[in-house]
Amino acid sequence: MEQFRQAAKRIDASDVVSLLREVYPEGVRGRNEAEALIAFDREFTDPAPEWRGFMAEAVADHLLRRSQPLGIVTAEKANWLIRAIAPAGKISTRGGFETLFRTIEQAAEIPVSLSVFAIRTLSALAGGDMEKPLDARDVTRLRRILEAGTGPVTAEEAEALFDMHDAFAGRSNHGSFDDLFFRAITNYLLRASRRDTLPRKEALSREPRRDAGKDIEAECAAWLATRIMRDGRPTFAERALLTLIDNGAEPDGPPLRSSRAA
Structure with a gap:
């Protein structure tokens, strides 16, 4: 991951392919790697759409298919996700928005805390104009x-x-x-x-x-x-x-x- 952070100011589609092949061939393996992806997303103002999809799917996969209980966003998982994608209280990147909604779309169950956060986030996102x-x-x-x-x-x-x-x-x-x-x-x-x-x-x-x-x-x-x-x-x-x-x-x-x- 560090080589991509130092070598580029913008992530393009080929970088995403390289990340999948060289850095995450088996997906995100823990919270530290998921947090690194989310932090990396905040460093770039205009990443390729492929990056947002990759990050959102990788984080959702970690939370729902690699962390117990499978398929469920617990209150603890929700608190971690909110802190990771909105450290200042609001999501600041399109990748963060995509990660939130991708996780909810794939979850069988989410807690009230994440539901309320997502409703308010959707309202703010849709109300930008x-x-x-x-x-x-x-x-x-x-x-x-x-x-x-x-x-x-x-x-x-x-x-x-x-x-x-x-x-x-x-x-x-x-x-x-x-x-x-x-x-x-x-x-x-x-x-x-x-x-x-x-x-x-x-x-x-x-x-x-x-x-x-x-x-x-x-x-x-x-x-x-x-x-x-x-x-x-x-x-x-x-x-x-x-x-x-x-x-x-x-x-x-x-x-x-x-x-x-x-």
Whole structure:
């Protein structure tokens, strides 16, 4: 690895082939080698696309196929990955982004900490252009992040999703974003109300029951109203959430009424 660091200012496709043949013929063999790859990535401003794919696959392979438990990103693995690709709290390279999403795409299970980090990272990445809406690829990535989690959607994930929703409100986002957001938040509200819920992946792929609102407790409905009121008038997806609650028992208290009237 050191010879490539000293010999080049840019990694091209032939360098990647050489790395595969000479340095990593058997893949990344430990955390030290994975960390060296990630650190190497930060030294170059414009590496070839082949480099990003190589690094992402090598790190994902190390975490998921060479480290126990296989196929699963544990909390310890997630903490290591976040520290490695975002030492200052944010990812600064395209290789880092690719490594994060490649790992999640291939994982059978990820912890909440990595899910929340990935949601906020995706929001920041997609929102780099202040006018850009969320496109189909963004929503596909978001769905994969959520589906890799276990159990119902958590409070931390719901807050991150609402922050992402608010950041992109008013843009011409891909239509599937509203559906995914609505289903994920509904799943959280039911969980927070201590109701039985569908498995996460199933809950994110189908419409909630029309009467699901009757199972949402007033305290959770009040949280929803507070979140909706945070940035002004309800969006289409937020109105759908309010309608869901209206189809159930009417929760008490003025916050929800004021958000409906907005």
